[in-house]
Amino acid sequence: MSEILILFFGAVSAGLLGSLTGLGGGVVIIPLLTLGFGVPMHYAIGASLISVIGTSSGAAAAFVKEGFTNVRIGMFLEIATTTGAIIGALISGLLNPNTIGIIFASILILTVILNLRKKPDHQEPLIEGSLEHRLRLFGTFPDKGVIKAYSARNTIPGFFMMAFAGVMSGLLGIGSGALKVLAMDNMMKLPFKVSTTTSNFMIGVTAVASSLIYFQRGEIIPVIVAPVLIGVVLGSFIGSKTLMISQTKKLKVVFAVVVSILSIYMMYNGLNHNFK
């Protein structure tokens, strides 16, 4: 019984941290399950993927209504992320848990670096006749009562970056929101609000593509998934309610420290073949 409670409260805090920082719960859930509870790596990835679908759909529901999410850009890039996710899930089936642990640790460090960097906020005008024009990868969003227009840029490199984000999501069971925002902010030069919310919108579909494979491989274990899913969704709900009051800058530093420690710990255990 006490194990379940620890697992549940661990999931609540993972969901809370994930939604406060925008990184998603998977980053905390996987180390907690594998190293804290001795759950085999692939079962942990399965549980994390399911909780990622829960938090992404919950958060996307709010953002889509506010009008920041660009559903067209999301839909177009989902071709890349879902294809990547399938490849990632298949690779994951072939890899040793310790190798996955080491890749996980490397992506965590990358996430910390990307998250600490100052994010550029773009707002590019639409070029008539461009690929972005033909694919309608442009839109408007409300900003302090004013409607602002923007367009995407560099769609092709952005598309490939999104495919890579999809592979990592399917391989590691995380949302890889940081990689998605990198593709949309730095490459496609979308406004910050649009890229963040659209990324969240896509994470759910991406996770579904790989979870269908994990489910049928028998790696989504109900006894583990239920407390994790309920906990993470509850945590991210609390997080979304407190987002307004908390100071995100301080929080980012705290999270960077936590994730760095997790990363070193995962790397150490991966190198020592401690994962099941």
Add this chain to the structure above:
Amino acid sequence: MKRHFTDLDLNRSVGNLLRLGVIFSVITSFIGFIKLFFEGVEMPNDYTSLGVPVGTIWQSFFTSLCKFEGIGIIQLGILLLILTPLVRIIFALVGYIKEKDYTYVIISAIVIGIMLVSFLMGFTH
């Protein structure tokens, strides 16, 4: 006056759909989990023993669900959650058909196709 189906309408219904899907799924999983406890299932000491028999996953799911077992109910909750984003894409596809935006009808159809591939790929495992 005839009201046109707009992006905003689509966004609203998509938002509601996503929220409902998550709520239903979490409630179902919770019921399943409580049921599991009444069945006297303890958390195992060794998690490696929890593997679901591969190849018969759908049969074992349906059998478990028909018997109203905790495991089957949780799996139903998980499948509901997996289904939510899929239905969202189908909603969008219908929206694009109504808007006569055929580029995006094709794009959403491709995404649905990829999902089907993923489903079938898992099936052969």
